[in-house]
Amino acid sequence: MANQNSSEDIDYGILDTLVGYKLRRAQVNLFNHFSEHCSRFGITPGLFGVLSIVERNPGLTQTAIANALGNDRSAMVSVVDRLEAMNVVERKPSTSDRRSHALFLTKHGEAFYAELVEEVLKHEANFTSLLNEGEKALIIDILDRFAAHAPSKA
Amino acid sequence: MANQNSSEDIDYGILDTLVGYKLRRAQVNLFNHFSEHCSRFGITPGLFGVLSIVERNPGLTQTAIANALGNDRSAMVSVVDRLEAMNVVERKPSTSDRRSHALFLTKHGEAFYAELVEEVLKHEANFTSLLNEGEKALIIDILDRFAAHAPSKA
DNA sequence: TATTGTTATACTCTATAACTATA
DNA sequence: TATAGTTATAGAGTATAACAATA
Secondary structure (H helix, E strand, C coil): CCCCHHHHHHCCCCHHHHHHHHHHHHHHHHHHHHHHHHHHCCCCHHHHHHHHEEEHHHEEEHHHHHHCCCCHHHHHHHHHHHHCCCCCCEEEECCCCCEEEEEEEEEEHHHHHHHHHHHHHHHHHHHHCCCCCCHHHHHHHHHHHHHHHHCCCC | CCCCCHHCCCHHHHHHHHHHHHHHHHHHHHHHHHHHHHHCCCCHHHHHHHHHHHCCCCEHHHHEEEEEEECHHHHHHHHHHHHHHHEEEEEEEEECCCCCCEEEEEEEHHHHHHHHHHHCCCCCCCHHCCCCCHHHHHHHHHHHHHHHCCCCCC
């Protein structure tokens, strides 16, 4: 057992300089911690995103929410099904367009979401405690640039 | 059509302040661009990670590589199968342990990887051009902190 | 003609458990 | 007993295509 090639021995080469690789490693860790932290709510980061949009924008259609989050509307069906089964969100028939459903938090959903947000903020604080003054605003600004960038093909 | 609820009308609420949400949106965009950019190589970010480790650490076992990348060893099987089918990586029997395979780039794999790295660096430059002086080093440092953080349960 | 929610489908990624051959 | 590679499997996430109802 002279050499078990533990992680410390590894040369990561170019990976150590690539923002994409570092982003992925960081995101996986945050995602896992979020899920552990919010497991008692049965809420994943994806579900939390939908809840947050619904809470601040009551009455939006499923398609509008999918667009806001950068997802396909087909993926919204099972998500909203799950949130309805948890009695936190409800579909109401749109008054203006009978094709679409307007989404709202239920009464229970509002209390549920308020409690959930507290937990999410604890999770967030757990990671932002790693940041020095000004670094949180800066990294969010940088990540916004990365998310909005429509790169040239060249 | 007075209000189609286009993305500009959306109130993202707490999502706009959460590092986890911003990380995800940024990473999805980088991932998509990487895949488009490297599609002619048939290489995904995950495959590129394995190739990079093999290139810099020839002779490692599959399990050692999986650990280095934070993946499960069972996921390595199809990855290495694919890279072998592309004739860029080869499994060689380990001289010291007949249970394990040592991984190496093939001759073709070395040229392939060199060309691939050029493309990846173009992709990287496309995004890091959004950064000001010093921001790249800072964001990589911050992402390293996020990836290494083992949060308390409390 | 176009759009909404939906279904069916498929593909990737990821993880777990169990098997075999070795150690 | 423990570990390496493997297989089978299952879950989540994501995307496309097509359909019925409606616009």
